[in-house]
Amino acid sequence: MSWIHLYDEDELDLKTARRQLQKHGIADPVTPVDSHVNRIDLFETIASSREALVALIDLQSDERTDNSYSGYRVIETIRRHPLLAARCRPLAYTVHAREDVIELARKHGALALISKHDLDVPIDEVARVNLLGYLEEQRLLVPSPFGERAAPEGKLPVFPDSARARERFALQDRQLQSALRSVCSGTPRIATRPYFWQTVRSLAEGIDLTSTAHWIQADFDVPARTVENDLDDLRRLLEPRYLGHGPAWVEFARDLLMAAPQRRRAPSDTDMVRCLQRLSEVEPLLQDAEIRKASYLDEAALRAIDRVVLAANGGRPGLGHVGDWVHTDHLLARLAAVEPDENARKALQVDFVRGVSNMYDTYMAQTSRV
Numbered sequence: 001m002s003w004i005h006l007y008d009e010d011e012l013d014l015k016t017a018r019r020q021l022q023k024h025g026i027a028d029p030v031t032p033v034d035s036h037v038n039r040i041d042l043f044e045t046i047a048s049s050r051e052a053l054v055a056l057i058d059l060q061s062d063e064r065t066d067n068s069y070s071g072y073r074v075i076e077t078i079r080r081h082p083l084l085a086a087r088c089r090p091l092a093y094t095v096h097a098r099e100d101v102i103e104l105a106r107k108h109g110a111l112a113l114i115s116k117h118d119l120d121v122p123i124d125e126v127a128r129v130n131l132l133g134y135l136e137e138q139r140l141l142v143p144s145p146f147g148e149r150a151a152p153e154g155k156l157p158v159f160p161d162s163a164r165a166r167e168r169f170a171l172q173d174r175q176l177q178s179a180l181r182s183v184c185s186g187t188p189r190i191a192t193r194p195y196f197w198q199t200v201r202s203l204a205e206g207i208d209l210t211s212t213a214h215w216i217q218a219d220f221d222v223p224a225r226t227v228e229n230d231l232d233d234l235r236r237l238l239e240p241r242y243l244g245h246g247p248a249w250v251e252f253a254r255d256l257l258m259a260a261p262q263r264r265r266a267p268s269d270t271d272m273v274r275c276l277q278r279l280s281e282v283e284p285l286l287q288d289a290e291i292r293k294a295s296y297l298d299e300a301a302l303r304a305i306d307r308v309v310l311a312a313n314g315g316r317p318g319l320g321h322v323g324d325w326v327h328t329d330h331l332l333a334r335l336a337a338v339e340p341d342e343n344a345r346k347a348l349q350v351d352f353v354r355g356v357s358n359m360y361d362t363y364m365a366q367t368s369r370v
Contacts, residue, residue, distance in 0.1 A: 002032040003053050003139060006093075007042050007074060009061035017058065017093070020119055024131040031132060039074055040365045043296045046078065046088045054139045056093040056114060059101065064254050067204050068267045068275065069094070069101060072108040073358055079109030079146045080298035089138050096261065097158060097165035104266035106156035109146050111138060113158050115165055129160050169262045179259035183252060184237045190230035195220045197263045199227065204253035205275050211325035215274065272353050277360050278327050283309055285363050286356065295362040301355030307338050308352050 004026060008014040014035050021033055036042040046053060055078065059071035075090040092105035097115035105113050114131075121129055158165070180187055190196050195216045202212040209231060213224040235247050242248045257264045267275070285291055286305050335352070339345040 001045075001049065002034045003051060004031065004033045004135060005036060005042065005045065005053055005055045005088075006033050006058075007036045007039070007055060007071070008058035008093075009037055009039075010058075010063075011037055013058060013063070017056070017116070020116065021131075023123075024119065024126055024129065026132055026135075038365050038369060039077075039361060040294050040369065042074070043077070043084060043294075046084050047296075049087050051087075052139050053088045054135050055088050055090045057090055057110075059092055059094040059096065059105070063261075064258055065204075067201055067257065067264050068271070069096070069104060070357075070361070072104055072110070073354070073361060075105065075110050076108040076146075076354065077296055077298075077358055079143075080300075081296045084296060085143070085146065089141055089143065091135075091138060096264070098169055098262065098266075099166075100266040102156050102158060110156065111141065111143055113156055115158060115160065117168065118160050118164050131159075134159055172260065172262045176260055176263075179256065182259050183239065183242075183255045184234075185239055186237045188230070188234040188237050190227075190234050193230060195222065195227070197265065199231075200253045200256055200263070201265065201271075202274075203249045204257055206250050207274070208323050209249070211323040211328075214323070214325045219270075269350060269353075272357070273331070273349060274324065274328050276328075276331070276353055276356055279309065279331065279356075280327075282356060282360055282363075286310075286359055288363075291359055291362050291366065294366065295359050297355055297358055300351045301358065304348055304351035305355045305359075307348065308334060 004021075006014065006017055006021070008017060014037060018027075018033060018035060021027065025031065026033055034045065036045070042055065046055070057071045057074050059069040060066040061070055071092070071094075075092060078084040078088050078090045089111050090109065092101075092110040092113040093116065094101060094105075094113065095116045097113060097117065102113050119129065119131065177187065180191060190199065193199075198219065199212060199216060202215065203209075207215075209228070210224075213227040213231075216222065216227045217224040235243075238247055238252060242252045286309050292302065332349075335345055335349055339348045
């Protein structure tokens with residue numbers, strides 16, 4: 001069995017990544033690579049290994065739709081689970097080697113971040129880059145337990161380096177107007193607002209307009225009506241392809257983030273809870289013993305799920321067809337009822353969101369295996 005494992009949910013991206021590794025001399029028969037598109041397969045492979053492995057975890061399951069860089073959840077699952085952590089050294093593997101994405105990877109346990117863009121070097125520079133040598137060093141590393149940060153904030157190793165990444169994203173920032181023109185018939189007024197890209201991210205996640213305006217109001221202290229007026233102005237500038245029976249907000253936002261990928265910022269803890277699956281839809285999954293086992297969740301996440309979902313007294317009233325912000329507020333109210341202490345509640349929220357997200361990911365992985 002190979003000691004290098006590559007994980008990417010996208011089959012085409014996985015093939016591209018394998019070709020990149022082959023260019024760096026990492027391929028059959030000398031240094032084979034095992035590839036995985038399913039998180040359960042990856043976890044089971046790690047658990048059954050008798051030697052230390054290195055896993056290159058692509059941070060996006062899909063470049064167009066995965067605005068949360070969900071691969072960090074795979075990394076964190078490995079680092080928090082005692083068996084997986086003892087046998088695997090997970091590295092983030094991404095084209096988005098920006099400071100916010102680097103920090104996301106560090107915060108959730110990556111031991112280093114590999115910049116895909118910066119591995120694309122001329123053939124005569126491959127030996128100098130020495131990717132294989134770097135992976136061998138990572139394999140021999142004995143990482144500190146997850147809670148004892150081996151890499152302090154802002155200090156996660158980036159390979160080959162982060163200087164070129166900073167230059168690249170600075171250039172892309174100067175091309176933003178071109179990106180806007182590629183999807184709009186003009187420059188919308190909202191593009192000048194400090195909350196524009198957060199609005200775009202919310203729309204790309206499929207958050208309804210009322211909830212988007214509600215959260216922009218909470219985060220930026222602007223009237224929700226101002227945001228709604230800005231969206232009305234934007235609606236008039238959308239090209240015909242976004243104007244069917246109504247504006248195709250999700251398609252527009254995802255197209256814009258594809259044209260300006262550096263604006264697809266890493267999610268905060270607040271983003272994570274707002275984009276969490278609705279409990280009314282996933283509560284049965286959270287109690288499924290098979291999914292719990294296949295998720296390889298840490299004990300803190302499992303305890304959080306039990307406290308918030310299984311130990312809820314009196315059930316949960318039906319919310320009906322309401323905005324996303326109502327569901328989020330209801331969840332936050334439930335967390336407050338379960339844990340009155342503010343600091344302890346913040347920790348409970350992080351553990352709970354991690355647990356729910358990972359169990360839902362595992363459910364989807366099980367479905368794709370059938």
